[in-house]
Amino acid sequence: MERLTPPPIRRIVVDDDPTVVAAPPPGQAPAPANGTVVAGSPLAPAGGAAAGATGTPGASSFVSAPRRRPATEGLGTERMHLEELTVAYSGKEAVKRVTLPVRQGEVLALIGPSGCGKTTLLRSLNRLTELTPTATQGGRIVLDGEDTGLLEVTQLRRRVSMVFQQPNPFPMSVFDNVAYALREQGTKRPGKAALNEPVAEALRRAGLWDEVAEDLDHAALRLSGGQQQRLCIARALAAGPEVLLLDEPCSALDPRSTQIIEDLIVGLRKDVAVVIVTHNLQQAYRIADYVGFMYLGDLVEYGPAEEVFGNPREERTREYVSGAFG
Amino acid sequence: MTDRRVELLLGALASVVLLLIVGMVIFVFTKAWPSFANNGLKWFGPGGNVDDQLIDIFNSPANPANYVYKLRAYPLIYGTAITTIGAVVIGLTFALLSAIFIVEFAPPRLRAVLEPVVRLLAAVPSVIYGLIGILVLVPFIGNDLITAEQKKSVAFVVQLSGSSLLVAVVILTVMITPIMIAIIVDALRSVPRSWTEGASALGVNRWRVIWTISVRAARPAIIAAAVLATARALGEAIMLSMVSGSVGFAPNPLDGLTFLFEPTRPLAATIVDNAEGLSVKPFGQTIYAFAAVLLVSSLLLSLSGWAAKQPLKRYGVRA
Amino acid sequence: MEAHTTPLPGAAAPAPRTRAVESTATWRRRDRIGLALCWAAGILLCLIAFGLVAYMAVRGVQYLKLDLLTTRPLSDLDQSKTGGFLDPIIGTVILTVVGTLLALPLGVATAVWITEYARPSWLARAVESGVEMVAGTPSIVLAIFGLLLFSESVFSFLSFTAQGGAVFGRSFFTAGAMMSLIALPLVFGSTREALQSIPGHVREASYALGKTKAATIRRVLLPTARPGIATGTALGMGRIAGDTAIVVILLGATLQLQSAGDTPGLSTLKGTGSTLTSYVYNNSPAGEGNAPEKAYAAAFVLLLIVIALNFAIDLLSNKRKAPTWSG
Numbered sequence: 001m002e003r004l005t006p007p008p009i010r011r012i013v014v015d016d017d018p019t020v021v022a023a024p025p026p027g028q029a030p031a032p033a034n035g036t037v038v039a040g041s042p043l044a045p046a047g048g049a050a051a052g053a054t055g056t057p058g059a060s061s062f063v064s065a066p067r068r069r070p071a072t073e074g075l076g077t078e079r080m081h082l083e084e085l086t087v088a089y090s091g092k093e094a095v096k097r098v099t100l101p102v103r104q105g106e107v108l109a110l111i112g113p114s115g116c117g118k119t120t121l122l123r124s125l126n127r128l129t130e131l132t133p134t135a136t137q138g139g140r141i142v143l144d145g146e147d148t149g150l151l152e153v154t155q156l157r158r159r160v161s162m163v164f165q166q167p168n169p170f171p172m173s174v175f176d177n178v179a180y181a182l183r184e185q186g187t188k189r190p191g192k193a194a195l196n197e198p199v200a201e202a203l204r205r206a207g208l209w210d211e212v213a214e215d216l217d218h219a220a221l222r223l224s225g226g227q228q229q230r231l232c233i234a235r236a237l238a239a240g241p242e243v244l245l246l247d248e249p250c251s252a253l254d255p256r257s258t259q260i261i262e263d264l265i266v267g268l269r270k271d272v273a274v275v276i277v278t279h280n281l282q283q284a285y286r287i288a289d290y291v292g293f294m295y296l297g298d299l300v301e302y303g304p305a306e307e308v309f310g311n312p313r314e315e316r317t318r319e320y321v322s323g324a325f326g
Numbered sequence: 327m328t329d330r331r332v333e334l335l336l337g338a339l340a341s342v343v344l345l346l347i348v349g350m351v352i353f354v355f356t357k358a359w360p361s362f363a364n365n366g367l368k369w370f371g372p373g374g375n376v377d378d379q380l381i382d383i384f385n386s387p388a389n390p391a392n393y394v395y396k397l398r399a400y401p402l403i404y405g406t407a408i409t410t411i412g413a414v415v416i417g418l419t420f421a422l423l424s425a426i427f428i429v430e431f432a433p434p435r436l437r438a439v440l441e442p443v444v445r446l447l448a449a450v451p452s453v454i455y456g457l458i459g460i461l462v463l464v465p466f467i468g469n470d471l472i473t474a475e476q477k478k479s480v481a482f483v484v485q486l487s488g489s490s491l492l493v494a495v496v497i498l499t500v501m502i503t504p505i506m507i508a509i510i511v512d513a514l515r516s517v518p519r520s521w522t523e524g525a526s527a528l529g530v531n532r533w534r535v536i537w538t539i540s541v542r543a544a545r546p547a548i549i550a551a552a553v554l555a556t557a558r559a560l561g562e563a564i565m566l567s568m569v570s571g572s573v574g575f576a577p578n579p580l581d582g583l584t585f586l587f588e589p590t591r592p593l594a595a596t597i598v599d600n601a602e603g604l605s606v607k608p609f610g611q612t613i614y615a616f617a618a619v620l621l622v623s624s625l626l627l628s629l630s631g632w633a634a635k636q637p638l639k640r641y642g643v644r645a
Numbered sequence: 646m647e648a649h650t651t652p653l654p655g656a657a658a659p660a661p662r663t664r665a666v667e668s669t670a671t672w673r674r675r676d677r678i679g680l681a682l683c684w685a686a687g688i689l690l691c692l693i694a695f696g697l698v699a700y701m702a703v704r705g706v707q708y709l710k711l712d713l714l715t716t717r718p719l720s721d722l723d724q725s726k727t728g729g730f731l732d733p734i735i736g737t738v739i740l741t742v743v744g745t746l747l748a749l750p751l752g753v754a755t756a757v758w759i760t761e762y763a764r765p766s767w768l769a770r771a772v773e774s775g776v777e778m779v780a781g782t783p784s785i786v787l788a789i790f791g792l793l794l795f796s797e798s799v800f801s802f803l804s805f806t807a808q809g810g811a812v813f814g815r816s817f818f819t820a821g822a823m824m825s826l827i828a829l830p831l832v833f834g835s836t837r838e839a840l841q842s843i844p845g846h847v848r849e850a851s852y853a854l855g856k857t858k859a860a861t862i863r864r865v866l867l868p869t870a871r872p873g874i875a876t877g878t879a880l881g882m883g884r885i886a887g888d889t890a891i892v893v894i895l896l897g898a899t900l901q902l903q904s905a906g907d908t909p910g911l912s913t914l915k916g917t918g919s920t921l922t923s924y925v926y927n928n929s930p931a932g933e934g935n936a937p938e939k940a941y942a943a944a945f946v947l948l949l950i951v952i953a954l955n956f957a958i959d960l961l962s963n964k965r966k967a968p969t970w971s972g
Contacts, residue, residue, distance in 0.1 A: 152671050157529035168520035171641045181528040219641045332859040336758035344775040350790045427687030443694045449951050451887025453922045454944045533676040561783020564889040568931040594785045601894050617786045624781040
């Protein structure tokens with residue numbers, strides 16, 4: 001029996017080096033195609049990131065990328081604030097003594113690597129952490145001056161609504177989904193005619209009205225992913241909440257739906273305080289006014305988006321924002 | 327063995343099952359036909375004492391031309407319907423509420439003990455339920471609950487002992503409920519958490535979440551449980567022959583409370599009670615006629631269960 | 646209000662406090678009624694369930710004596726001389742074994758054919774409907790069908806033939822054959838579920854190695870489906886052990902095992918006898934006997950057998966620690 005010989009080595013020959021586009025120096029924004037506020041192309045931030053790879057450390061690449069909204073008009077009214085909030089699962093602390101304000105008129109983004117506690121923080125805002133039996137909480141959350149721990153939990157959740165990562169429309173028609181909160185919350189069940197207007201309003205605010213208006217009886221589960229997520233946003237808005245919580249709402253969606261929803265979120269911030277958790281730094285840069293960076297349960301830095309991304313105070317923030325870890 | 331031969335062999339074995347069931351249906355209907363033919367549609371109607379009619383059929387003269395076939399099976403059908411429907415309606419309500427209790431509101435330690443006990447009860451043979459019924463409930467009702475006036479009020483038609491409609495429905499309910507509870511609990515637990523969490527996050531209270539989301543999503547399983555329980559109730563012969571009174575009598579609701587204490591005997595129990603007489607031809611054919619009615623009922627039951635699940639598929643409730 | 650960053654480690658963390666479950670004060674009246682009904686149902690369920698179990702346990706322990714398990718039953722007017730129920734126990738075991746032996750190959754073969762082949766498709770649908778129909782048929786109907794079938798002279802080898810040619814039609818063979826129909830849908834269902842949960846890439850891997858379909862089924866799929874098959878078999882055995890209607894009609898209702906013919910094993914199977922279920926039935930006031938104590942004792946033994954089988958089923962279906970196909 002002859003000896004086995006290894007197969008011959010094959011080399012992949014590349015003729016010449018791949019071309020590298022020279023990056024514009026940091027501080028100079030790539031010229032936007034037109035002067036509109038909403039930058040159409042989602043590729044622009046990626047271009048900025050490529051520029052940042054060769055830029056000086058410390059200067060965030062994001063500052064040069066176009067943002068989706070103009071500069072803030074000033075601080076909005078404060079709706080919620082957290083005081084020394086601590087959340088622990090079976091004794092292991094997931095959120096450690098966080099103090100943070102949530103204001104109407106601005107979008108607050110919570111960023112940080114996986115497992116840093118941002119989702120837990122978000123869920124404690126509407127006391128969804130109570131659904132986990134092993135969760136314990138310390139500190140205070142105040143909504144419009146009242147301690148949320150002392151409020152009736154169903155009342156709290158009507159004022160602070162949440163949209164989840166995976167779209168979760170109920171197995172009902174579109175109309176029934178949006179009307180669900182209105183039907184099941186109050187003491188008197190409103191008739192169908194009384195619900196038409198609030199449902200239509202909520203669907204308009206969520207940007208879904210044009211697509212579903214002809215057939216509100218359409219099965220909700222047969223909508224596309226992006227439409228389902230907008231339906232969930234409409235459902236959350238139907239009861240008129242004061243604060244809207246979004247837990248990575250676009251992570252399961254395609255880029256076009258992501259863009260639509262980001263426009264939506266920015267448009268909503270006049271009426272509701274928006275808190276969005278995202279691990280997509282570009283998205284946070286695009287839509288947030290204030291950013292909180294969390295790491296292993298600590299709130300490492302909090303401030304306006306330009307500062308956190310452009311000139312962060314903490315070393316950890318700088319490392320995270322420049323992509324050193326994630 | 328080549329693949330083709332294996333496939334043919336397995337296919338043949340599978341067809342054996344099919345042949346058996348088809349053969350069974352054909353045999354039973356063939357044997358049952360004379361009874362239906364001789365009575366026409368009046369077979370299902372009322373008229374006379376069905377037990378006396380059965381005795382007459384049993385005592386038919388040996389000459390085939392003189393076979394007696396007259397039967398008005400309405401009391402038996404009525405007894406079957408009332409015990410089955412009563413047990414299923416009460417049982418399903420009880421099972422649904424208990425299942426919600428077990429899944430949502432029961433203290434964890436109670437839940438850990440209750441669930442295995444319910445599954446065990448679902449596996450207990452029916453003869454044991456019958457034993458407890460006949461040794462405990464029947465004397466209790468016969469001696470303590472039925473009054474002398476009640477006995478006198480119907481004495482011209484029927485004797486009241488403890489074996490009655492009430493015991494039959496109670497024990498049948500207890501017998502079919504555990505399996506319904508088990509099925510509904512499994513279904514409630516397998517509702518995706520994203521739905522229940524989403525509903526909670528909208529500010530809906532716990533009861534409403536369970537009722538409007540979980541129970542709604544579990545509707546196909548509830549229907550399946552009801553169909554299963556009805557099939558079991560229809561076919562229950564031994565337990566019912568022990569406790570329901572063994573008299574082919576149609577309890578009369580106009581009798582007021584005594585209605586519950588009147589004896590009856592559903593179709594399956596009738597077959598068991600009369601099985602020794604199968605060798606007498608017309609009697610045997612009558613008994614097969616009862617079996618044929620049971621077969622058709624279970625077929626209609628499966629069909630209606632399937633039909634009831636169809637509209638649920640529209641909105642994505644997984645049936 | 647300004648936010649500030651988390652203080653340095655070393656500061657004592659505040660003691661976390663738990664929150665109470667939501668109160669029902671804000672619920673609508675309908676919701677509160679629903680809650681109350683659920684609690685009522687739950688409490689009633691506890692009372693009935695634990696009451697039944699406790700009652701059977703008390704009565705059983707009260708009346709069960711060891712010699713009942715080992716003496717043969719006799720027919721006598723004097724209750725102290727009617728012996729125990731050894732024969733019925735043996736009868737239950739024989740019947741369960743016969744029924745399972747018939748149901749197992751048939752059920753597994755049908756399930757394999759349905760999941761792996763299923764051609765032509767009309768036949769597959771018909772077979773599936775057929776098995777469902779068998780599952781839904783009352784056992785009393787199966788019993789008298791069995792009587793009808795096995796009284797034909799074609800099947801006279803299965804039971805005892807009386808003088809004058811009338812085939813008796815009642816024996817362990819015939820009862821076992823009908824019992825297998827009771828167990829068949831359960832074996833079929835569990836096996837099919839087990840086979841369907843094996844992901845497709847396992848089969849593809851086996852074919853890619855060059856194995857035939859038959860060999861794949863025999864060497865790869867069936868061994869993997871073994872826990873499911875075992876669960877279905879245990880479920881079937883439980884149902885066979887607990888069925889009374891078929892026994893009463895197809896087993897001849899003799900107290901002791903009466904064999905027919907001369908060959909040692911076969912004659913018992915061709916003969917008649919009784920099982921625990923028919924023994925309980927006969928000794929209750931509904932049957933001829935009048936020995937409620939013996940009925941309780943036999944019922945208790947039957948209950949123990951069912952509990953043991955249930956326990957085995959739980960063990961088998963919790964064996965998910967077996968290596969999975971990931972995915």
